[in-house]
Amino acid sequence: MNHLTLTALAAASLTLCATARAHHPTLATVEVVESRLAPNSGLGLDEQNGTGSRLGLTARETPASVSSMSAADMAERVLTRAQDAAVRMPGVSEAPSPGNGGTSLSARGFAGHNSVAQMVDGTRLVAAVGTITYPFSTWPLASVQVLRGPASVLYGDGAIGAAVNYVTKQPRFDRFEGEAYASAGSWNTVRGGVGVRGPVNDMVAYSLYADAQKSHGYRSDSGYQRQNLSGAVSIRPNRDLAVTVLVDAGHNDDARYFGTPLRNGKLDDSLKRLSFNVNDALVKYNDRVWRVKVAYQAAPGVQVRNESYYLTSKRHWRNTESYTLNPAGTALDRDSYLEILHDQQQVGNRLDVTLDGTLAGLNSRFVAGVEWYRTQLFLTNNSPYTGSSVINPYNFVPGSFAGANPSQTLALRRAELASTAVFAENVLDLAPHWKLVAGLRRDRMALDNHELRSGVRAARNYTPVTGRAGLVWNVDPAVSLYAQYGTATDPLSGALALPNGSPSFDLTRGKQLEVGAKGGINAIRGEWSAALYKIEKNKLLSRDPDNPAVALQIGQQSSTGIELAFAAEPIRGWTIDANLAALRARYDDFNEMVAGVPVSRSGNTPTGVPERTANIWTGYRFVRGWQAALGARYVGARQANTANTANLPAYTALDATLAWAASPNLGVTLSVKNLADRDYALSGSAGVRWLLADPRSVQLTARTTF
Structure with missing residues (x-):
């Protein structure tokens, strides 16, 4: 995968396509009709x-807040990164870093x-x-779906x-x-992909999607090269x-940009386009996922499903990650010379009836099942990260990484989570218009x-029980009301590290109460939703006021919020998809x-959390075959430390597209x-350094179906 080229991927895909067509008669044309009430609706x-x-x-x-974005909508908005679809949904924002x-x-x-x-x-x-490094490409995706609020009853801890x-x-x-696409844009950015799927015969079908991306990046350490492959063969005897x-696989030589230093806590225009990493810096991720899925209709009303999987992730960072202007502001101090390697494996099985x-x-x-997995991590690094x-x-x-005399890179930890x-x-179905939905999980x-x-070796067992119960009332065919109570657990730190380094600490516990409404407006082909919620999370680590040397699991944080979403086609050819989230x-x-x-820190806002977010995307087909669209994404200020003495400013990012259907x-x-060419921080440290978004960029993309 490291040496895959787009040409090779395309050749493999087209060969498989030709083979399948040669061994299977041409199928009758099937007309696909959009079933969604509101086009472009999430x-x-x-x-x-x-x-x-x-x-x-x-x-x-579903008595919960759920959203989705289809492959067609991602293509219309020219979203190439998987997480870019998620952050267009109500109340979801990003805090990326290498x-x-x-x-x-x-x-x-x-x-x-x-x-x-x-x-x-x-x-x-x-x-x-x-750390999670896969998936990163939207090309092989049919959709991105988001369930907001506690989801531990479905997916476990975290x-x-x-x-x-x-x-x-x-x-x-x-x-x-x-289908295939090719794209070229700012900073010598090129992207391309090809995908095929269909039947080989009545018993066998396949899919194969491959894409590749390459960019020099705006800054010298913002360039990247990525290749992605997703394939499947289905047998139906x-x-x-x-x-x-x-099989899904990704190779990512990612950007080595770790942020721009601030001058007296503010962005200096003379520094914002510069890069400061070493010349042999690297950020590399290699991910593989193998899966086998079985679906069996054992009897009328009885379905058995099973999925077995094996995942590997190999990651390597070697960078200087901290840049600070000296008090005079004339020189830059670099430290945090980090080299870290992850060798992670995950094997598991999920069976449900x-x-x-x-x-x-x-x-x-009724659905019941059992899920098992084992994850192993072999961690190598050069802590305590000396070198400057x-x-x-x-x-x-x-300069070079070794030139700063960093600490020696050695094996650090072997961890296993089963x-x-x-x-x-x-x-x-309690009544014609009432549904009761409930779930329970024990890990x-x-x-x-x-x-x-x-x-030193330490071990700990956790046995959390989580659940949810919700009631849905269909007031009429267009409107439903719901209420739900759910619980969840989160780890105190990374899943493959003991919570805060001590086996005595437990998982954090959370609970949520949510009420909401969902409905349609047929006159404008519209849909809408509204949700109110309150979440409390306790058992946070907090210092004992009577003995500051002792950390106890007595802390708590909470959030209360509202989320609104609306999508419609008020007049033929004009679509709008908008959402708003406000929380405390x-x-x-x-x-x-x-x-x-x-x-x-009681009463302060948690770090990295925007209390206001909003998205809007609207498109208009002004003449036959042409559509113009404009989108805006607003993210409110985020606190950069627990003392709330520094923050990442709010920002609004604008995107625009002009699409031409040259033929069917x-x-x-x-x-x-970033139509307005705004400078804004995606993430960063308190008053010291910001990870900036890219400035304005232009991209031309051609897509074809065959």
Whole structure:
């Protein structure tokens, strides 16, 4: 995969396509009709949403906040990074950095991989030391779905804020589909991909999607090269049984940009386009996922599903990651010379059985199952991360990593997390317009941590029980109301490290109460949703006021918020998709040590959490074959430290597209990102350094189907 080229991928895909066509007669044309009430809607109220429940419920029937974005919508908005789709949904924002894989998200007042779970086709990617590096491309995705609020009953520990599910394109038995795209843009950025799927015969179907990206980047250390492959073969020996073998792989030589130093806490225009990493810096990720899925209709009303999977992630960072202007502001101090390697493996299996029937004379669907996985991490680094250098930022000589005499890179830790869970869900039709949805999950998690340098070994077992119960009332065919209570757990630190380094600490606990409404407006082909929620998370580490040297699990934080979403086509050819989220996030009880003294942070806003977010995307087909579209994304200020003495400013990012359908099989889109050319921080440290978004960029993309 390291040496895959787009040409080779395209050749392999087209060869498979030709082989399939040669061995299978041409299928009749199938007309696909858009079933969504509101075009471009992230609501999809009458579509099944497998992320919000395993019960086959539509978004309207689910007593929770669920959103989705289809592949067509991602293509229209020219979204190439998987997480870019998630942050266009209500209340979801990003806090990327090279250290977290560039994928960290925030939702409902809780930030990071320990609170917002990410999955591929419902299979959880376990975070290793706060890092997830796959998926990164939208090309093989059929949709991105988000369940907001506690999701531990479905996906286990680490999902109190939300769960994001990246749904891949699957083999098709009904017809052949082929598509490809090529793109070129600012800073010598080129992208391209090809995808095919269809039947080989009545028993076998396939899918294969491959893409590659390359960019010099605006700054010298912002360039990247990425290749992505997603393939599957499905075998259907009879109408009741389907076996699918899938492989997903990604190779990412990512950007080495770790931020821009601030001058007296403010952005200096003379520094914002410069780079300060060493000349042999690297950020590399290699991810592989192998899966086998089985779906069996054992009897009328009885379905059995099983998925076995094996995942590997190899990651390597070697950079100087901290840049600070000296007091005179004439030189730049570089330190944090870090070299870190992750060798992670995850193997697991999930089995569930669905029963359709009646309970006390009422229609019922019941799902029960067992899930098991084991994740192992071998961590190598050069802690305590010594090494430093002083450079002239305006006459920059990058130097080498070894030139700063950093600490030696040695094996640090071997950790294993084994988890077994049993879970159940049920939906009961209480009356013609009432549904009761409930779920329960019990995990048994065994963590074994071996510090290789000191020889210290520690182990801990966790047995959290989480659940949710919700009621849905269809007031009329257009409007439904719901209420839900749910619980969740989060780790105190990375999933493959003992919480705060001590086996005596437990998982944090969370609970949420949510009420909401969802509805449609047929006159304007519209959909809308509204949700109110309150989440409390306790058992946070907090310093004992009577003994500051002792950390106790007595802290608490909470969030209370509202989320609104609306999508419609008020007149034919004009579509609009908009959402707004407002929340109040606070540390309710939290003390931290400052200069040996416990200081209360109660009443402060948690770090990295915007309390206001909003998105809008609107497009207009002004003449036949042409569409102009404009989007805006607003992210409110985020606190950069627990004392709330420094923050990352609010920003509004504008995007625009002009699309031309040259023919039924060919489309060309000109897109402009960050249309207003604003400078804004995606993440950063308190008053010292910001990770800046790219300035204005232009991209021309051609897409074809065949």
